[in-house]
Amino acid sequence: MPKILDSSSVSWSAIDLILHDGLKAYKPRNSKILSIQSQIHNKNKTGSIAVFRSKNAMSNASGFIITSKEALRDNALQLTHWTPNTYAFLSYDGQRKHIKGHTEANLNQINTFVADIDFKNAEDRDANLENVKDAIVIGGHILPTLILKTDKGYQVYYVLEKPAFLSKHKNGTIPVLTAARKIAENIKRSIQDKILATDVGCNNFGIFRIPREDNIIFFEPDLTCSFAGLLTWSQNYSKKTKNVKKLNLRVVSDQDRYRKQCDQAWFKIMLGKRNIVPGQGLGRHNTILTLALACYSSGKTEAETFDLLDEFNSALKVPLDFRDMQRCVRDAFSGDYKGAAKIYIDELIDTWGSYAEKRIVRQESQVKWYKYAKKRSERTYSHKHEWLQDVIDLVNRIGTGKDNVEISTRKIREELNISAASLNRVLKQAIKSNKLVIKKGKGRRPSKLATLAMALKAFFKKNKQLKDQWLKYLKQHLELENIAFTEELSVFDMIRNGLDTDVGKRRLSTE
Incomplete structure (x- = not known):
């Protein structure tokens, strides 16, 4: 049984x-x-x-x-x-x-x-x-x-x-x-x-x-x-990455927009690759599926696509399992997709293409220029989000292997060359956005700071007694919308309170 x-x-x-x-x-x-x-x-x-x-x-x-x-x-x-x-x-x-x-x-x-x-x-x-x-x-x-x-x-x-x-x-x-x-x-x-x-x-x-x-x-x-x-978070991440990519943004011309994907440079480049191996982001499975989708959108038959990609797979130094390759072709022709998505095409070329090949793919598209804000080094003032990242980088740098970092605001100001008023605004933003967990020190003792990445590492090694104390605290305070700092709160208490599990709730307050 x-x-x-x-x-x-x-x-x-x-x-x-x-x-x-x-x-x-x-x-x-x-x-x-x-x-x-x-x-x-x-x-x-x-x-x-x-x-x-x-x-x-x-x-x-x-x-x-x-x-x-x-x-x-x-x-x-x-x-x-x-x-x-x-x-x-x-x-x-x-x-x-x-x-x-x-x-x-x-x-x-x-x-x-x-x-x-x-x-x-x-x-x-x-x-x-x-x-x-x-x-x-x-x-x-x-x-x-x-x-x-x-x-x-x-x-x-x-x-x-x-x-x-x-x-x-x-x-x-x-x-x-x-x-x-x-x-x-x-x-x-x-x-x-x-x-x-x-x-x-x-x-x-x-x-x-x-x-x-x-x-x-x-x-x-x-x-x-x-x-x-x-x-x-996803919307903010998309905006952030879009702004970064504007520096190299290419717009597909009308001629390229309607060209068959099999006739485009990226397809021919990827079809000639032989060293695609697992463990490097988009590997063999994703490469074959993307190529198969390009064949599907270009009007090739399933049999033609299978023959082409079977030959491609066999030529790889480390071929994909035959049944997995077969399934990729079958999935591509299932009708669930229209063709190869640009996000995967770009990722394949970035992962496996040489510098010259990447340049060829970029040159296929029409260039469109944008006006950009000045670099930070060229400005007199820094933005709040830039200072916040500086503080997080500082905590990560000096807190390697630690659960938290004990550091005074004076030390932070000296390290980053930031004014007291600006640092105060940055730390409030860090708490509001859940980027840092901060426990004020008693008397003249410096505050303890931790990023949630440091907290995650602490979760891996915390003992059962500490975990039980932490969960007991959660049961008592989980529904509170604002939780004031107290000297008794541990780093773990504050970590969960500051998590973005519900918009507008369970925020930390410095009051």
Whole structure:
């Protein structure tokens, strides 16, 4: 008789938190615990997820469908992968060998965003753990809920405190899905800014590792985030990166806009590559899928595309598994996509193209010039956000390997050559935006400062007694909208109070 996952285990707590109420509580048939009284509560939940017993089964979509938490708990110990976001329905093919329906348009609710970081090997993975901890604090103020260790990397879950439900408008659009796609892409790109091995091309709401006792390296159920908070961050991140990219912005001419993607320079360059290997951002799978989508949009047949990319894959120094290559072509011709997306084309060229090749791709487009603000070095005054970043950089520099930094405001002013009035405004902004946690010192003792990246590292090594004290404090103060600094508050108390889990709530006050 197979073992059943203990409902009190850490892995089940993580699974249950992620799913929210997206599945039925009990099996519709043959339930061991369903009672007449609970049938009413079991009726309304009709979501489905796909689960898999191995990576090979996942690659071939050879899993099975789960519609209840009871069934999931019964099978969880034998599972390796799952779809953490819930679909309206799923089905099998005619032979009941493969699962169908796990597409974005069929999503019922979004429970979590997941970033996949994949290094070359396990040694690379372990050597980069500290760098990963720095990179996965989104925007300096959004912490992950769950981190899983994979064979060669990590999967990082940002779990929503409430699921985002999808509904189609009369014009056929799904606004929540559009916003969620952008959030997912920006999360991955912001992490990739620091960790090149981040897979920015993985399916935003697809299949990921399932939490297990043997792969969970970090789990804090109180560190959930709101969809609204992530959306606000995503919009700001898009504006910031757009402004940076304006320096090299190219606008596609009308002639180029309607050229077949297969005739464009990037396609020919990528088709000639032979050294594409995993662990470098967009790898073999994403390259082949992007090339296949270009073939699809250019009017090539599926058979022609398969022959072309089979030859391309075979010529790689480290070819992709044949079935994975086959699936890429099949996905490209599924009708779910219009063609290769510019964001992935640019990423492929940036990752694998030489300087000369990048220049060729840029020259294909028409140049458009913009007027820019002066550089900081050419200005008399600095902006508040620039000073804030200076303070954060200073804390990170002198706080390497520490949970917090003990430093006086005088020392900060001397280090940064900033006035007392400006520093005061900057520190208030740091608290308001959750970029820094600050604990005022007693008497003449200097204040303690910590970034949330430092806090995340502290979470990894904190002892059980401290964690229990921290959670007890949360239960008492979680609903307060403003929490004054007191000498008794620990760094951990303030960290959670300052998290952006609900817009306009749980802010710190210096009064």
